[in-house]
Amino acid sequence: MPTAKKSTRAFDKPTAKSAAANAPRKSKLTEDIFDLIGKSQNIEEAAVAMQAMSHPLRIKVLCLLSSGEISVQEIVEAVGTTQGNVSQHLAILKASGMVATRSEGKKTLYRIEDPRIVKLIALTREMFCSV
DSSP states (O other): OOOOOOOOOOOGGGHHHHHHHHHHOHHHHHHHHOOOOOHHHHHHHHHHHHTTSSSSSHHHHHHHHOOOOHHHHHHHHTTTTTTHHHHHHHHHHHHSSSEEEEEEEEEEEESSHHHHHHHHHHHHHHHHHHO
């Protein structure tokens, strides 16, 4: 009775080299994701910031404030809505820690408190507002 001939084809015989090539590799993206998951405080801060920005008027206000400190009245004039409406949105931004205020006489001046928000607004402008 003839004996079965053993195949010598490379895909029939796993070698150390082919096993290493077929092993799952961690990509840079995977490493970044696992690194980010370990930073739950940073993720929470990002979620709060994005939620606070989730209204078109608040994005407009932040765009204005990214240029520097301005008064409520200047914001009202620039966005074209009522002072009450602007004040409500500013309160949300302030509660999230994105903006801060200071008084100058009878005026309340607003500014972006967190420099990361300026970067976020710049990126938002670049992605959605560029021609």
